[in-house]
Amino acid sequence: MSSEPILEGRGLSKHYGPVVALNNVDFAVYPGEVVALVGDNGAGKSTLVKILAGAVLPDSGTIFFSGERAAIHNPHDARARGIETVYQDLALVSARDTTANMFLGRELVYGGALRPLAIERRRAMVQFTEERLAELGIELPDVKGLPIDRLSGGQRQAVAVARATAWATKVLFMDEPTAALGVQQTEAVLELTRRVAAKGIGVVLITHIMPHVMEVADRLVVLRHGRKVADLPSAGVTTDDLVRLIVGFDPAEDHLAERAASQPDKIGGA
Amino acid sequence: MSLSRFSLRRAAAKQESGLLAANIVLFGVMAFTASGFVSTANFRSTAALAAYTGIMSAFATLVLISGGLDLSVGAVAVLAGQACALALHAGWSTAAAIGAALGVGAGVGTLNCIFVVGLGINPLIATIGTAFVFRGLGLAWTNGSSTIIDDQTVLNFGSALWFGVPEGTYLMAAAFLLVWLIFRFTRLGSNLYAVGSNPTAARRAGLRVWRIQSTAYLLSAVSAAFAGLLLIGFQGASIPYAAAGIELTVLSAVVLGGTGLQGGSGSVVGTLLGVILLAVLAAGLLALQAPAYWQLIATGGVLIVAMTIDDVRRRRREVRG
Amino acid sequence: MNHVLVRGRGRVVRRGLAYDQTGLMIAIVVMCLVISWKTPYFFDTGNFSNLGVAISYGGIMAAGFTLVMICGGLDLSISSVAALSGQALAFGLTHGWSTAVAIAFALAIAAACGAFNALLMVGIGINAIVGTIATQFLFRGLAYAWGGGGAASTAIADATVSNLANGKWLGVPVPTYIMLSVFLAIGFTYRFTRFGSNVTSVGSNRVAARRAGIRVGFTMGAAYVVCSLCAGLSGVLLVGLNGGSVPGAAIGIELTVLAALVIGGTSLSGGTGSVFGALLGVFALGVLANGLNLLGVSPFLKVASVGAALLLAISIDSIRQRRRAYRDE
Secondary structure (H helix, E strand, C coil), X not given: CCCCCCEEEEEEEEEECCEEEEEEEEEEECCCCEEEEECCCCCCHHHHHHHHCCCCCCCEEEEEECCEECCCCCHHHHHHCCEEEECCCCCCCCCCEHHHHHCXXXXXXXXXXXXXXXXXXXXXXXXHHHHHHHHCCCCCCCCCCCEHHHCCHHHHHHHHHHHHHHHCCCEEEEECCCCCCCHHHHHHHXXXXXXXXXXXXXXXXXXXXXXXXXXXXXXXEEXXXXXXXXXXXXXCCCHHHHHHHHHCCCHHHCHHHHHHHHCCCCCCCC | CCCCHHHHHHHHHHHHHHHHHHHHHHHHHHHHHCCCCCCHHHHHHHHHHHHHHHHHHHHHXXXXXXXXXXXXXXXXXXXXXXXXXXXXXXXXXXXXXHHHHHHHHHHHHHHHHHHHHHCCCCHHHHHHHHHHHHHHHHXXXXXXXXXXXXXXXXXXXXXXXXXXXXXXXXXXXXXXXHHHHHHHHCHHHHHHHHHHHCHHHHHHCCCCHHHHHHHHHHHHHHHHHHHHHHHHHHHCEECCCCCXXXXXXXXXXXXXXXXXXXXXXXXXXXXXXXXXXXXXXXXXXXXXXXXXXXHHHHHHHHHHHHHHHHHHHHHHHHHHC | CCEEECCCCCCEEECCCCHXXXXXXXXXXXXXXXXXXXXXXXXXXXXXXXXXXXXXXHHHHHHHHHHHHHCCCCCCCHHHHHHHHHHHHHHHHHCCCCHHHHXXXXXXXXXXXXXXXXXXXXXXXXXXXXXXXHHHHHHHHXXXXXXXXXXXXXXXXXXXXXXXXXCEECCEEHHHHHHHHHHHHHHHHHHHEXXXXXXXXXXXXXXXXXXXXXXXXXXXXXXXXXXXXXXXXHHHHHHHHHXXXXXXXXXXXXXXXXXXXXXXXXXXXXXCCCHHXXXXXXXXXXXXXXXXXXXXXXXXHHHHHHHHHHHHHXXXXXXXXXXXXXXXX
């Protein structure tokens, strides 16, 4: 793991009217690591990722890519640099097959790349898709011809991840990738996350499911009410610690516990 | 975006007031530019024509709010009128003949229910299909020829005057009142809104969605049949080719009135204003002695303008909310 | 047709022709057999060329319409665009323009209509059903206005136009060749080009397509323009068929076209569809109408039969979809 972040945001702030979504946050992603971005609802995780992925413009702050100032003003700028995002809703086209989804918006064509009437190179795309899937250990029934609405939820998630990792040469953002999955599928996605990081790509995992975080993350970044409250390696951090950081619980200020201690038969008493 | 009943009501009210303003402006413009616009004769014929479109529009609002769509109303109206005319010819009593007409409405309505609610077919396609089928059957039945009506009651539907106002107008007012009451006071009304805005939620809440949707389609068809009686009364005969494309005028009135095609929101008052607007437009064009095609251009243009305004307004609301 | 075994689910997925269309083709064959059993006049070259001409002008419209529908839109104004293009053609010819220029003008007018539709449905975002109904009124009114006001048609005696509509090449009517070429062109574009892929993607999941960088507005707009161009071409042919430009031409055709598409397996919600299926649908309805004609059935029942065929086809499809849903879970 190198010491230079591949993607970094400094002093990022964003507000929507009176609501402060992000307040002067520094965030860095290193190549080859999995960093978990955690926080309660409304903490600002999605906003931070959207800014770094070009979907949203920050009110203030700077973005650095490979150590240099980068102008990431729209999703294209991000994708051009090898930054990809797997969204919560997957953004897949259910009527089309795996290959088509893999190459959505970037189909391989003969001749001029810009002409919309260019003929697609199906065979090359299918081969590429099969290779990418094999790399990540994903086995799908039929990458050409089977519309993905016939696949299971976990398989579709795999397609979304495979797509993003195929094009993400530098950074991969994953927004709640395991939220709607069963146990086995979750395991598969987490394993996928590790394999992607092993390729040297920086992976940012947004999730609020604690056990998953502890399983794959190398580093934890905690946001609360738009501020970063913690940025630490995951080794040695317990789930309890994590919950406290997310919720902002400070034992020294716990009035409830005090009262419970003084009145054992009433509130909080065992 | 706040979707509370109150804010929806406010939005609808804005549409309605806009329509009212448009109506007044249009009326004024027509009155000034067209001689003979402000004349009893003009009003009467316009009102008579508007009446049967109006009745269909009132209940079309009901269907649209429930999330459905019924494009078979024109065919039903004509077919019901035919049934009545032929029944009268065959010597049936007035009441029986009217019953036959309404029966036709109920029959087609049931068929629509089977296709849309039962089989889950897209209502656009299903009702276009039934429209085709029953339009063709109606034509085939009489081989394209018209049947004259000489029954006074039915004729009165179309042309009699009560205190100087055509009977049809009262009937249309009654129809609108009925639909308005349904929405304002009955459980059916609330259920229609619920089913239209979120059928899944409605089903989970225990509503019998299929029954509510079916009621809407049945009411639409029976009211269309009733409108058909007005039509033949006004024409003095049942003409199988009549009312071609009327469902589009009906849809226009409803959409102008602020009811969206996706269901769950809408305004009966708006539809009434929409019907009046289109009627005033028609009457004005008639008085201006504009060639018939202006009707088409004007209706299309008004609809486009109204929808554009609505869309722009909705977009602005979303940004703000 | 390749059969590929799907691992894990054990179900066979047919590549190439979709399952629905096999049923449709069988239905067509059955219809042909039944009709020819009942009347000797069906399997007759004269009849076939009548059939070919009759389905051609609706068929051309169906090809373009398929593109719009798969893209998630709808264009109910095609009948009016055809009439308006016919008026444009008549205008050009009666003003002494060369045939080629006049036809180009007619097509340009059609494209303009398509662009207007695109502006409303895509640019502003008006609902396609109501929006294209509105433009249907508008364009039709303009067609009447251009035609002088009444229902009278302008007689056109141009040789090229007439040949296009009434001529025959190797025994097959020219309009049929034109229709097949249009289907071929659109089908090829849909299947093999990036634009065709985009059409499906936009129709299936507009948000995903936009996120992936596909130009949604351009794709949908182009689909609307292509649809109108097809309607315009149809309108030009109609002038030849009718011997003049009739302002009331093609009224009601959009519903037959819609029926053909639905029968052929294109979904109203967009994303799935088949150009070949649309061709089959056009063919099926044409054979049906032709057969009813030959069997002496009242022409009014022809209208009813299109509706019945539509309802039948979509009911079968609906039931099959339900059964498939049960089987899957």
